[in-house]
Amino acid sequence: xxxxxxxxxxxxxxxxxxxARWLLGGLFxxxxxxxxxxxxxFLTFVRQQLMVTNPFLSGLIVATVPWLExxxxxxxxxxxxxxxxxxxxxxxxxxxxxxxxxxxxxxxPEAFVKLVLQYDMVTEPVVLNSIGAALPWFxxxxxxxxxxxxAVRGTALNLIAMLVPFTLVxxxxxxxxxxxxxxxxxxxxxxCGCGAGEVFICHKLVENTVLLxxxxxxxxxxxxxxxxxxxxxxxxxxx
Amino acid sequence: MRExxxxxxxxxxxxxxxxxxxxxxxxxxxxxRTNYFPGTRPTSPATGTQPQPTNTVRATTNSPEESLAxxxxxxxxxxxxxxxxxxxxxxxxxxQDGGIFIDARDDEHYAAGHIPGAYHFYHFxxxxxxSNVVQVCMSAEQIVFYCNGxxxxxxxxxxxxxxxxxxxxxxxxFVYGGGMTEWTANGLPIEVGARNSGVLTNxxxxxxxxxxxxxxx
Numbered sequence: 456x457x458x459x460x461x462x463x464x465x466x467x468x469x470x471x472x473x474x475a476r477w478l479l480g481g482l483f484x485x486x487x488x489x490x491x492x493x494x495x496x497f498l499t500f501v502r503q504q505l506m507v508t509n510p511f512l513s514g515l516i517v518a519t520v521p522w523l524e525x526x527x528x529x530x531x532x533x534x535x536x537x538x539x540x541x542x543x544x545x546x547x548x549x550x551x552x553x554x555x556x557x558x559x560x561x562x563x564p565e566a567f568v569k570l571v572l573q574y575d576m577v578t579e580p581v582v583l584n585s586i587g588a589a590l591p592w593f594x595x596x597x598x599x600x601x602x603x604x605x606a607v608r609g610t611a612l613n614l615i616a617m618l619v620p621f622t623l624v625x626x627x628x629x630x631x632x633x634x635x636x637x638x639x640x641x642x643x644x645x646x647c648g649c650g651a652g653e654v655f656i657c658h659k660l661v662e663n664t665v666l667l668x669x670x671x672x673x674x675x676x677x678x679x680x681x682x683x684x685x686x687x688x689x690x691x692x693x694x
Numbered sequence: 695m696r697e698x699x700x701x702x703x704x705x706x707x708x709x710x711x712x713x714x715x716x717x718x719x720x721x722x723x724x725x726x727r728t729n730y731f732p733g734t735r736p737t738s739p740a741t742g743t744q745p746q747p748t749n750t751v752r753a754t755t756n757s758p759e760e761s762l763a764x765x766x767x768x769x770x771x772x773x774x775x776x777x778x779x780x781x782x783x784x785x786x787x788x789x790q791d792g793g794i795f796i797d798a799r800d801d802e803h804y805a806a807g808h809i810p811g812a813y814h815f816y817h818f819x820x821x822x823x824x825s826n827v828v829q830v831c832m833s834a835e836q837i838v839f840y841c842n843g844x845x846x847x848x849x850x851x852x853x854x855x856x857x858x859x860x861x862x863x864x865x866x867x868f869v870y871g872g873g874m875t876e877w878t879a880n881g882l883p884i885e886v887g888a889r890n891s892g893v894l895t896n897x898x899x900x901x902x903x904x905x906x907x908x909x910x911x
């Protein structure tokens with residue numbers, strides 16, 4: 456390696472970022488292949504949860520989305536077009552949160568409240584109702600900010616602040632169900648309140664890890680292209 | 695990082711304000727002060743290692759029906775099994791001054807199929823349903839609440855909500871534990887659409903042909 460090429464000398468943070476990118480890419484490949492191998496399950500999800508009842512459209516989604524995920528995973532792993540990949544991550548994350556938020560908020564936010572109640576962590580009606588009333592719409596709001604590219608890092612930090620505790624309580628709940636029913640960890644399936652109906656916990660953990668890594672990626676300052684206002688503190692940033 | 699934190703706080707503050715506004719504007723929005731889950735809650739075996747709140751009923755190793763009966767008793771409610779429900783259903787005075795059924799599920803479930811003649815009361819939006827049930831609740835000898843059965847607790851919460859808000863005597867209030875799932879499994883008639891729509895079906899027919907305008911009545 457030429458000593459005059461500083462860009463090739465990687466610091467610890469860059470190594471961590473590289474490993475995170477590979478991990479994210481690998482997880483996308485896993486999710487894509489998993490959907491392709493379990494096409495019938497994915498079709499059921501598309502029809503029931505995404506409410507795409509048109510056979511042609513649902514078939515098209517099932518045929519293409521898994522391979523797009525694989526392609527995106529490979530894009531991340533190889534490091535080709537990193538800027539485009541970061542913008543796609545922002546849109547992906549934004550779209551996912553808009554969908555999950557709307558799914559909880561309309562038309563039965565009380566169903567989400569029931570799911571929050573099952574965690575036995577909040578029983579005070581005002582607190583419980585506030586979570587059920589505000590969280591779904593807050594997710595939609597964060598999704599819109601990411602899609603349009605407004606206050607990206609602040610939004611990403613909020614998503615991390617929501618995802619980490621939620622993932623931990625879902626994990627705790629899964630361990631309780633595992634102990635109660637005497638099934639293996641990955642066989643635990645329940646509606647965790649994430650807006651996608653009943654899911655296998657292992658799959659959910661992979662999904663949440665992907666969402667967390669994408670949010671962390673945006674927090675690191677990526678995904679600036681096609682943004683309305685990447686930072687609310689624009690003047691300071693330019694200075 | 696400091697800028698990101700500041701931005702995150704700003705995003706959170708504006709987001710919280712917008713989220714509560716959206717909830718307030720939504721026709722399905724929640725009332726923050728309402729207790730939608732009145733009564734005591736059983737502690738699940740899975741969470742048994744946690745300290746038990748004082749207002750919970752410890753789940754025992756009894757059968758599910760016994761556990762449910764104990765939970766209902768703790769809330770001042772009576773469990774109605776399928777025999778008792780069938781007896782209420784075939785009572786010629788049903789729907790008048792005899793017994794009434796109240797479906798505690800949401801609009802979609804009610805429209806898809808309910809016990810014939812059942813009134814509708816979805817306790818998450820009581821303002822939409824109260825006017826239809828107040829008078830009949832005051833005059834009925836037995837009021838049987840039901841939802842889907844199984845883990846569904848909507849019937850129990852609806853029963854407590856109506857009983858406490860209207861002052862209905864405890865001995866008149868029942869909860870059908872088996873709910874719509876058991877009713878359907880028993881092949882009993884199901885009314886589709888609005889109350890007294892006349893569109894009837896039953897489990898056997900619905901399993902093979904969906905909604906059937908039947909001559910069950």
